[in-house]
Amino acid sequence: MAGPGMRWSENTLVEILLTADQIQRRVREIGEQISFDYATKKPLFIGILKGACMFLSDLIRYVSLPISVDFIAVASYGVETESSGHVQLLKDVESSIEDKDVVIIEDIVDTGLTLTYLIHNFESRNPVSLKVAALLNKPSRRQVDVKLDYVGFEIPDKFVVGYGLDYAQTYRNLPYVAVLKNDLEVAI
Ligand code: 5GP
Numbered sequence: 001m002a003g004p005g006m007r008w009s010e011n012t013l014v015e016i017l018l019t020a021d022q023i024q025r026r027v028r029e030i031g032e033q034i035s036f037d038y039a040t041k042k043p044l045f046i047g048i049l050k051g052a053c054m055f056l057s058d059l060i061r062y063v064s065l066p067i068s069v070d071f072i073a074v075a076s077y078g079v080e081t082e083s084s085g086h087v088q089l090l091k092d093v094e095s096s097i098e099d100k101d102v103v104i105i106e107d108i109v110d111t112g113l114t115l116t117y118l119i120h121n122f123e124s125r126n127p128v129s130l131k132v133a134a135l136l137n138k139p140s141r142r143q144v145d146v147k148l149d150y151v152g153f154e155i156p157d158k159f160v161v162g163y164g165l166d167y168a169q170t171y172r173n174l175p176y177v178a179v180l181k182n183d184l185e186v187a188i
Contacts, residue, residue: 018153020175023135023163026152027055030133031062033150034103042066043101046093048118049073050172051107054164055135055152059105070094076114087117102127103149107164108136112146119146136160136177 034043042065047056049071060067073091102122109115115132122130133150140157155177161167162174171178 015179016176017155017158017160017179018163018177023152023176024058027058027135028062030150030152031059034059034133035062035064038065038101041101042068043103044097045069045103045105046097046122047071047105048107048114049091051164051166052105052135054172055107055133056105059133072118074114074118087114089121096125097122098126100127101129102131104130104132106132106134108138108160109134109146109148110138110141111143113144115146116144135163136165 045056045060045067047053047069050073056069060069070093071091072089072093075088075090076086104115104118104122106115115134119130119132131149132147134148135152137148137151137154138157139154158179159167160177160179161171162177164172165177166172167180171180
């Protein structure tokens with residue numbers, strides 16, 4: 001199931017949670033929904049590096065609007081795979097978000113702490129509107145309530161990789177989402 005030329009074997013991964021086809025179908029639906037919801041607008045998509053890079057780049061191909069794109073990078077301090085809620089903005093957007101219709105593009109929402117920090121941060125800059133599109137959602141892990149406007153898939157409490165998501169900076173280029181074989185060791 002690993003793609004051509006990939007050096008890890010299928011044995012490395014225990015379970016393919018979402019196939020490339022499933023992901024593409026759902027991302028297309030979200031893109032079409034956003035195109036409908038923002039029909040007369042020019043939204044600004046802000047991708048959260050690095051995890052959301054693949055979701056954002058596929059998503060915008062299904063959006064038939066004159067959008068613009070920017071990126072932010074955050075560091076969330078915690079142990080290994082556990083988010084702490086202490087979020088630092090490593091890279092900010094390059095232009096003002098004031099008076100813009102902003103859509104935050106996130107890879108996965110776990111405790112919700114990262115997104116809560118970003119929403120507060122962005123709201124203080126007076127956008128016209130602020131919505132969130134997240135590819136994956138782990139509702140069972142939530143520590144703070146956060147409103148997600150577009151969600152690709154709800155997944156169980158497992159540490160996942162692929163389609164932009166990493167473990168120690170590896171696996172981002174998998175076209176599907178998988179659970180690592182040693183999930184019990186790496187997760188919480
Ligand atoms: P939160 O602040 O919601 O707990 O964490 C969000 C961030 O934690 C995500 O943007 C992602 O970087 C990381 N994260 C949470 N769950 C997973 C997961 O299952 N796999 C990977 N690779 N990263 C995760």
